[in-house]
Amino acid sequence: MDALKLRRTPLRTAFTKAVNNLQEIIENDPVDMNAVETAFEQLKVKSAKLKEVEDAVLELMIESNCTQEAYNIEFEAIEGYAEKMIAKYLNLVKQWLEQLPILAGIKIPRCLNLSSNEIKQITLHVFCDASKKAYADCVFLRVEYEENVFVKLIQAKARVAPLKDISIPRLELLSCTLGTRLAASVKNDLNLPDVRIYYLTDSMTALAWIQRTRDWGVFVFNRVKEIRNLSDVSSWEHVHSEKNFADILSRGCSAQQLIYLRWWEGPPWLSENPVQSRALNRVKLSIEQGYFKTFVD
Secondary structure (H helix, E strand, C coil): CHHHHHHHHHHHHHHHHHHHHHHHHHHCCCCCHHHHHHHHHHHHHHHHHHHHHHHHHHHHHHHCCCCHHHHHHHHHHHHHHHHHHHHHHHHHHHHHHCCHHHHCCCCCCCCCCCCCCCEEEEEEEEEEEECCCEEEEEEEEEEEECCCEEEEEEEEEEEECCCCCCCHHHHHHHHHHHHHHHHHHHHHHCCCCCCEEEEEECCHHHHHHHHCCCCCCHHHHHHHHHHHHHCCHHHEEEECHHHCCCHHHHHCCCHHHHHHHCHHHCCHHHHCCCCCCCCEECEEEEEECCEEEEEEC
């Protein structure tokens, strides 16, 4: 039993440090969601190890026929530590809840006027992205007038990644599939049958699957088939990860970060007239000797 208690001490120390680390990360502005995700995973691992030892201590005390008083003292000590850590957890939850009122300050205009005679061109821009936790898409409408450009968020959707372990490239392909569905829905709802649509992803692998005709596996084949049915292959483009506006959907962010970025207004380069520095490359993918090659127009 003494050996178990000695083993428990460093585990408690590690667990406490993990909780404090998570709290520090959440208090940062803006919040690094990748760091939050990593910290939570570390916390769960340390929590499981500590609980295993705590349970073993209590079971060993019962088996050794210790006095009820000794058992109660040990049990209360364990419970006291647990309550202290739960309080820290609740504090973290409280910090998240405190961000909700901030969201009330976000106002996104919903009115659209697509019948003006001054409109030169209307296009839709669909951003697709995925992470280990979710895949997501957002659709921006770009209206080019004679003297200015109007960009507006029309629709966005994020889905939790499947519980079954799945690779990032396949999650990226799921986001591309979802993106084509969203675009088809928006095109129909806004009555824009001839609108030009640009699909943007930072996944070179997903682009290769979409742009090349091969006997892929069932998972890839079925989704590529749907993507090709709903979109023109030539409308797919590559965007650098840091410029992918769906990244915030797949990874998450704090309310402060959302307001700071004014994400719903779209990327600055999309408002340029004409669009020059799009922060992306139109790519054509081919395979030579087993390697992907990228050709920039």
